[in-house]
Amino acid sequence: MRRLKAVIMYDGSGFAGYQVQPEKRTVQLEIERVLTKMHKGNITKVVASGRTDAGVHALGQVIHFDTELTFPVERWERALNTQLPDDIRVLNVSEVSPDFHARYGTTGKVYRYKWSLADIQNPFTRNFVVHMPGIKPDVEKMRKAAKLFLGTHDFTSFCSARTEVVDRVRTITRLDLIETELQELHLVIEGDGFLYNMVRIIAGNLWEIGIGRREPAEIERMLNAMDRKQAGKTAPAHGLYLETVSYGK
């Protein structure tokens, strides 16, 4: 039995999220269907670094699974890609030690959130960028607020009220706002881990600050409140990308 790690990319538009749910098309379901077929019907489960919601995209999601198949690791990428639907691609497969764990072993993640500030929505990116016409956010104000998230905090106010995890302390090491040439604004956030909806709630609050609906100083109050109701809206799913997942130091 070998443990394999795979880096995968997916367009979240056509999925009810990453994780298997009854009667729904999910990323995990599609991958397990292909693996189970390759293992002649023996159900093969995959473990991901974490779930992503319906509509959320991934450029570098990481999964692991165990296999008794003996063909060389170099052939796995192609074997999976020829059978997977074209909204999921396997970028890389490598053999890892049996104690590697895609979920429990993560030491960091990078997410990106994309807004479009163009007057007219681009039909080609309608599922990939959140279109916010008419309002030009004050990016400097957003950067001022972004600094308040850096470091170690209890993020109870910035995760879904449905979060089951008890320890909500996380460390954010980077939070940049980047204005692109294509009239987009990107939020890039890096941390040791993220709670359910955390990036989207941070994005939603930074946006509200950008358009003057809130002040940067409110972030501190929200963090201290440890109550989801004290923070503003969750930003839409389709602007969010899981970019990279790291393991080890």
Add this chain to the structure above:
Amino acid sequence: MRRLKAVIMYDGSGFAGYQVQPEKRTVQLEIERVLTKMHKGNITKVVASGRTDAGVHALGQVIHFDTELTFPVERWERALNTQLPDDIRVLNVSEVSPDFHARYGTTGKVYRYKWSLADIQNPFTRNFVVHMPGIKPDVEKMRKAAKLFLGTHDFTSFCSARTEVVDRVRTITRLDLIETELQELHLVIEGDGFLYNMVRIIAGNLWEIGIGRREPAEIERMLNAMDRKQAGKTAPAHGLYLETVSYGK
């Protein structure tokens, strides 16, 4: 009665092409449905610069229609965009003289064709770029062949055998091959007009030359043959974009 000209953009992925066809979702159908509703049920027809096939995209398709509605031209773009599905966007609406004709008045068009040369297909662009893994085309050879299309020729060999137009003489004024940073190869072609499937057949033949299946000199023979069967394959629809349509000199 005023005649309005509109520049529109659409993601062709979800359409059975531009032109109305029974029981199919088409770009023309969606626009006429909105216009007819705006005209309280009076059927309002639109005329485009030309049809595009199923899967073909447009960045600057041009249409015209006549209206008795009197609200200012600046409000049309928004009025249409709020009612149109989000895979069609109206970029600009202007009032034109009653003798302007979106189809018969065209004096030039620019199309772009996109291939991806990346090893693994990007799931985000799977409907927008034709993925050609494994084969790196000889772009210099393609450029050599491209020159043979420039100027005025009878393009009977390079249009669908189903073409009904009798005069197949067209003038190509530009045919560039551009290698992009994102491992894409773009063909940009400009001419006074294009026959049915003409850009896709030119693209398909240039690709076959690029990968060594044909020689550049064959283009001359194909043009002279005036027989569709003498030229190679039609390239897939989803790599093609109608970029701009010009009127007047």
